[in-house]
Amino acid sequence: NAGVTQTPKFQVLKTGQSMTLQCAQDMNHEYMSWYRQDPGMGLRLIHYSVGAGITDQGEVPNGYNVSRSTTEDFPLRLLSAAPSQTSVYFCASSYTRTSGREEQYFGPGTRLTVT
Amino acid sequence: AQTVTQSQPEMSVQEAETVTLSCTYDTSESDYYLFWYKQPPSRQMILVIRQEAYKQQNATENRFSVNFQKAAKSFSLKISDSQLGDAAMYFCAGTQGGSEKLVFGKGTKLTVNP
Numbered sequence: 001n002a003g004v005t006q007t008p009k010f011q012v013l014k015t016g017q018s019m020t021l022q023c024a025q026d027m028n029h030e031y032m033s034w035y036r037q038d039p040g041m042g043l044r045l046i047h048y049s050v051g052a053g054i055t056d057q058g059e060v061p062n063g064y065n066v067s068r069s070t071t072e073d074f075p076l077r078l079l080s081a082a083p084s085q086t087s088v089y090f091c092a093s094s095y096t097r098t099s100g101r102e103e104q105y106f107g108p109g110t111r112l113t114v115t
Numbered sequence: 116a117q118t119v120t121q122s123q124p125e126m127s128v129q130e131a132e133t134v135t136l137s138c139t140y141d142t143s144e145s146d147y148y149l150f151w152y153k154q155p156p157s158r159q160m161i162l163v164i165r166q167e168a169y170k171q172q173n174a175t176e177n178r179f180s181v182n183f184q185k186a187a188k189s190f191s192l193k194i195s196d197s198q199l200g201d202a203a204m205y206f207c208a209g210t211q212g213g214s215e216k217l218v219f220g221k222g223t224k225l226t227v228n229p
Contacts, residue, residue, distance in 0.1 A: 031215045033215070033216070033217075035217075035219075040124075040221060041221060042119075042206060042219035042220055042221040042222050043160075043206065043208075043217070043219040044219070045216055045217065045218075048215070048216060050215075058216065088158065090160065092160075092217075094215050096215070101148045101165070101167060101210075102215065103150075103162045103165065104162075104215070104217060106159065106160035108157075108158065108159055109158045109159075
């Protein structure tokens with residue numbers, strides 16, 4: 001299994017540009033999520049999904065959209081990039097969607113810089 | 116809502132010695148799960164250890180163990196026989212029962228000195 005994969009690994013955007021961060025998992029996990037990591041802030045939840053067709057907002061959703069058309073893929077869209085969105089983005093997945101006890105598997109992260 | 120607090124931004128330890136990283140998890144729920152994740156310079160997030168709140172026995176994984184004091188909301192990680200490869204950021208995190216949403220602390224940077 002490839003686990004959780006993310007593309008691209010690095011990206012530089014200009015303010016106002018849009019882009020999509022890709023996330024895929026091959027473990028048939030129901031739950032997928034996106035976090036952002038900023039220096040001194042830990043990881044904060046942006047959006048999450050408990051299954052295909054179901055998404056919900058996390059702690060810091062503004063400026064981001066998600067969709068979940070398949071179990072495997074959970075892309076994160078930046079609609080109009082802002083310098084405040086400069087961060088490292090992690091995608092994660094876990095097997096169940098309702099227990100809270102499962103390990104979450106993280107992708108390698110995408111470092112995004114908005115100038 | 117739950118909050119996770121790691122009060123030590125940085126810690127250091129000599130190789131082969133023991134170090135304890137602190138975390139407090141504040142929640143009104145009785146059913147929850149606590150985790151320690153390690154993030155080495157490669158940036159990859161790796162699960163170190165997991166504790167279920169309803170279990171009185173503290174979790175242990177090889178050189179890693181936790182001291183979970185539920186009433187005090189304390190969830191510390193003890194690393195024994197520290198190795199150079201243990202150098203990393205360590206994040207404490209928790210979920211509420213019935214939800215996979217993880218809430219993270221701000222992390223502790225651990226340096227291991229040879």
